[in-house]
Amino acid sequence: MIKLFKNLKPFKVPIIFVLILVFFQSLSELYLPTLMSDIVNNGIVNGDTDYILKIGGFMILVALGGTICTITASFLSSKVATGFGRNLRKGLFTKVEGFSIEDFDKLGTSSLITRTTNDITQVQQVIVIIMRMMISAPMMCIGGIIMAVSKDSKLSIIIVVVIPVLIGVIAIIARKGLPLFKSMQIKLDKLNLVLREGLTGIRVIRAFNRNDHERERFNEANHDLTNTAIKVNKLMAILMPLMMLVMNFTTIAIIWFGAKRIDAGNMQVGDLMAFIQYVMQIMFSLIMVSMMFVMIPRASVSAVRINEVLDIVPVINDPKDIKKAVSKKGYVEFKNVSFNYPGSESSVIRDISFSAGPGETTAIIGGTGSGKSTIINLIPRFYDITSGSILINGVDLRDMSQDELRSKIGFVPQKAVLFTGTISENIRYGKEYATEDEIKRAANIAQATDFISNMEEGFNSVIAQGGTNVSGGQKQRLSIARALVRRPEIYIFDDSFSALDFKTDAKLRAVLKEETKDSTVIIVAQRVSTVIDADRIIVLDEGNIVGVGTHKELLTSCDVYHEIVSSQLSEEEIA
Structure with missing residues (x-):
């Protein structure tokens, strides 16, 4: 995943701002328990109302400053992550466009779609968490330990016992979760494949009455993914209750031993309250780390899959000396x-x-x-x-x-492919800046003018996805018009007249002979x-x-x- 972080270079300035803001937010959170301790020890115990109001007002300012830092950091980190995702999707799509047919066959269309959408989203979500917690969690943990020790070093032995337990729990769950996350992405590929085949081949499926068979295939892939997701979620669901259980037992232990130290005159009430809060901050920082461990394994798997695409060297490349x-x-x-x-x-x-x-x-x-x-x-x-x-x-x-x-080359493939958009846009696909006259001329030569003029919007009529609102012969004629508008040196017709009737075929070939002389x-x-x-x-x-x-x-x-x-x-x- 670190390899993908080079895509964060354009966002260097906002990232620096996020880190600074998170740093100040962490400082404010670490300072608040000390201020509360001072209010209890010096204000409430002594009945000094002015001191309570003075420190209380300062606490509000510190809390307000921390809140502003938190909101701004969240906004900037989200902006960076979405920008990163946008650029990575663009880079991945551009890379795939340069693939040869052989390269496509290696990965498969459904897998490439998953990698460009779901996998990038997984990495994008983790970037937000890393930016928000990369500084915050370690600082809260280390700062909390330092502040807790400064309040009472002997009571801090509890922290020394608890932290290894928490780290062990996180490590075990992360280790078991990683293979399941990898499996989930593969099963998501499979689900996408079945879904894509079911949608694109709907006519064949219905013609052969195989709806039940396809439904079974989809349900099987869906249940397979669901069962793996349930296993992952069960594993991750254990994490939070375990953390809370350890946290609650830790709080009980602190109050128990803290009360004895207060009774012995070795500790003040305000210091105990601050100590509890610092321990909570340490625990929450470890929970934040655990959240990172929940998402990072899945994002790591996604990052590997994204890098697989980016690292592919296309089989067909341009020569150095043209x-x-x-x-x-x-x-x-x-x-x-x-x-x-x-x-x-x-x-x-x-x-x-x-x-x-x-x-x-x-x-x-x-x-x-x-x-x-x-x-x-x-x-x-x-x-x-x-x-x-x-x-x-x-x-x-x-x-x-x-x-x-x-x-x-003006290429007319065996299977006519049209794109979502108007008829004009589909013909103009052969020549980006073709004029209306050039488009109409190409359509006329391709014997497409008659059926286009019968459509409600003429050349502005919208072609549905996959060209489902035109016949096979109409698709072929538009595909031929797309090649003709280019006026290339070489015309290639790959069985491009098979869907035309003999009359249209003969007329088209007669006109083509003059056009392509x-x-x-x-x-x-x-x-x-x-x-x-x-x-x-x-x-x-x-x-x-x-x-x-x-x-x-x-x-x-x-x-x-x-x-x-x-x-x-x-x-x-x-x-």
């Missing part, structure tokens, strides 16, 4: 590329070589699992290739910055009708290229392609 383009814009070339996913022994694609240039449409077709989408995902460098090289404009994409590489177009498709007019068709089978050519050439030269065409078109259409 190279400039050496050939025409939009030129893509694969040279003997092979790739296998992390943890997999066999390659998904093997020895892939082809090139695609501006003004050309290159289509990739093949059976399910043949490696089509894998090839597409390698171009924006979502994964790094295992061997070979991919050149963009004559430069290996590993020698380019990721920002520069992706700025050249100066760009490189790479299409992955299942439909033969989508790739039939491509300048180059690459046929994949089990990760290998088994044919390259035009539609007519491949019909006679590639059995795999002929088989795909025969499964989709009639003999008359093929002819």
